[in-house]
Amino acid sequence: xxxxxxxxxxxxxxxxxxxxxxRQKLVDAARAMLADGRAQTAxxxxxxxxxxxxxxxxxxHFESKSALFDAAVEDALEEIGQVLDRxxxxxxxxxxxxxxxxxxxxxxxRTGREAxxxxxxxxxAYMDSERGLAPRALHDINNGIATGRFRVANARLALATxxxxxxxMMYISLTDPxxxxxxxxxxxxxxxxxxxxxxxxxxxxxASAPLPxxxxxxx
Numbered sequence: 001x002x003x004x005x006x007x008x009x010x011x012x013x014x015x016x017x018x019x020x021x022x023r024q025k026l027v028d029a030a031r032a033m034l035a036d037g038r039a040q041t042a043x044x045x046x047x048x049x050x051x052x053x054x055x056x057x058x059x060x061h062f063e064s065k066s067a068l069f070d071a072a073v074e075d076a077l078e079e080i081g082q083v084l085d086r087x088x089x090x091x092x093x094x095x096x097x098x099x100x101x102x103x104x105x106x107x108x109x110r111t112g113r114e115a116x117x118x119x120x121x122x123x124x125a126y127m128d129s130e131r132g133l134a135p136r137a138l139h140d141i142n143n144g145i146a147t148g149r150f151r152v153a154n155a156r157l158a159l160a161t162x163x164x165x166x167x168x169m170m171y172i173s174l175t176d177p178x179x180x181x182x183x184x185x186x187x188x189x190x191x192x193x194x195x196x197x198x199x200x201x202x203x204x205x206x207a208s209a210p211l212p213x214x215x216x217x218x219x
Contacts, residue, residue, distance in 0.1 A: 023061045025051040030072035035117040039069055073122045076115040077132025080108065084136055087212060094144040095198055099189045099206040101140065102166060105133070106185035109170040110177060120170045127163055137162060144196065151197030162192055 029051035033039040038046075044065060048055045062068040087104055088097035109116035119133075127134050138159050144150030152158045169188050173180035186207045193203035 019060070022051075022053050022057055025053055026058065026061060026068060027072050027075050030068050031076055031114055031118060034069060034072055034076075034122060035114045073118060073126055074129055074131045076118040077123065077126060077129065077134075079115050080105065080119060081132045081136050084133070093149070094140050094147060095149045095193060095196075095202075096206055096209070098137075098140045098144065098196070099193060099209070100211060101137070102162075102189040102192055103185050103207065103211060105166055106169050106173075106180075106188050107182065109173045110180065116170065117174065120167060120174055123167055124163065127160065134159065134163070141196070149196075149198065152195075158196065161195065165192060 026047065029047050030039065032050065033042050033047070042050075042065070044058050045055060047065070047068065048058055058068075062071065084101045084104065087100050091097045091100065105119075109120055123133070126132060129135070138155060141150060141152070141155045141158050141162075145152060145155060150158075165188065169180060169185070190203045190207035193206060194200055198206070
């Protein structure tokens with residue numbers, strides 16, 4: 001009786017790697033289009049040509065352009081979120097962790113990196129995303145409330161206020177960069193800490209403490 005041959009795990013792994021690489025090429029092309037404003041008018045043909053993949057491969061990974069651009073935005077937000085995780089990995093005080101995250105994120109757009117541009121133009125629509133900055137910020141706020149460091153009644157409303165303030169600052173840093181320097185980024189963190197109930201003197205101290213020497217994502 002014939003027996004089935006075992007699946008070649010090496011071939012399967014190579015196939016999975018190729019599929020992952022193709023998907024990431026599509027996401028990277030979509031990210032570039034989101035950053036420079038081409039996303040709205042781009043066709044699937046434009047996307048696959050920019051990604052240097054076959055047209056037919058698009059639907060192996062995404063059901064529509066909208067699904068791809070959603071994935072691209074979340075990819076950019078998660079990239080920044082992972083940097084923020086490293087930024088506060090040695091911190092137990094939720095107020096200090098929050099201050100570091102705001103100060104870094106506010107500075108991020110000034111580097112001219114792609115993820116920062118995507119965050120400014122598309123971040124607000126992803127406040128309820130399970131990836132990226134929103135869940136991390138909400139965790140910090142809830143942790144601050146639980147430990148008595150923050151005094152706010154509704155964590156999600158606080159998150160909405162913080163997100164709006166931060167994205168507005170980042171937008172200004174793109175459109176009028178002379179207005180946004182390191183001092184302005186620190187002032188934003190101080191003001192948001194005070195909004196969360198941190199006393200003024202302590203908020204200023206937290207917002208002016210030395211930041212770790214941490215490089216953000218290169219893209």
